[in-house]
Amino acid sequence: MKKVFAFLFLSAVILFAACAKKQTATASTASTNATSAATYTAEVLPLIQAKCTPCHLPSKGGNKTNFEDYEITKKHAADIVRRIQMEPGQRGFMPAKHDKLSANEITVFKKWLDGNAAEK
Numbered sequence: 445m446k447k448v449f450a451f452l453f454l455s456a457v458i459l460f461a462a463c464a465k466k467q468t469a470t471a472s473t474a475s476t477n478a479t480s481a482a483t484y485t486a487e488v489l490p491l492i493q494a495k496c497t498p499c500h501l502p503s504k505g506g507n508k509t510n511f512e513d514y515e516i517t518k519k520h521a522a523d524i525v526r527r528i529q530m531e532p533g534q535r536g537f538m539p540a541k542h543d544k545l546s547a548n549e550i551t552v553f554k555k556w557l558d559g560n561a562a563e564k
């Protein structure tokens with residue numbers, strides 16, 4: 445009888461361990477998915493407001509291409525990604541007269557472009 449209980453207890457432990465493992469695997473997949481999409485409204489526009497100001501923001505008096513407008517920004521998505529990956533001092537580098545964006549910030553624009561430059 446003792447052996448039976450030991451066997452049941454062991455099975456329960458193994459089963460529990462297997463379930464716990466599965467759950468963490470699912471959780472990590474979910475978080476990768478959450479970070480793999482970037483949209484204009486949620487991720488890109490706040491970055492533009494912080495980093496491309498005032499030049500590309502008419503509301504701030506900027507007179508360059510209007511990146512507060514989704515349709516216009518979308519048309520320039522590939523050019524934006526190309527220019528922010530240049531080095532300061534290279535012809536065409538953006539943001540002009542500022543430091544290069546961080547790797548994480550560049551990744552946001554890239555992910556946005558990869559997702560067909562979605563609005564939301």
Ligand code: HEC
Nearest residue numbers: 495496497498499508509520523524527536538539540541
């Ligand atoms: C200090 C002002 C300034 C800032 C800040 C700035 N830009 Fe620009 N941007 C310009 C000027 C001036 C031009 C036009 C000259 C050129 O094409 O290089 C331009 C042009 C561009 C173009 C080409 C647009 C077109 O109509 O062909 C893109 C794309 C661009 N910028 C992206 C960005 C992005 C993205 C940021 C922010 C991360 C940014 N810029 C920040 C001044 C700025």
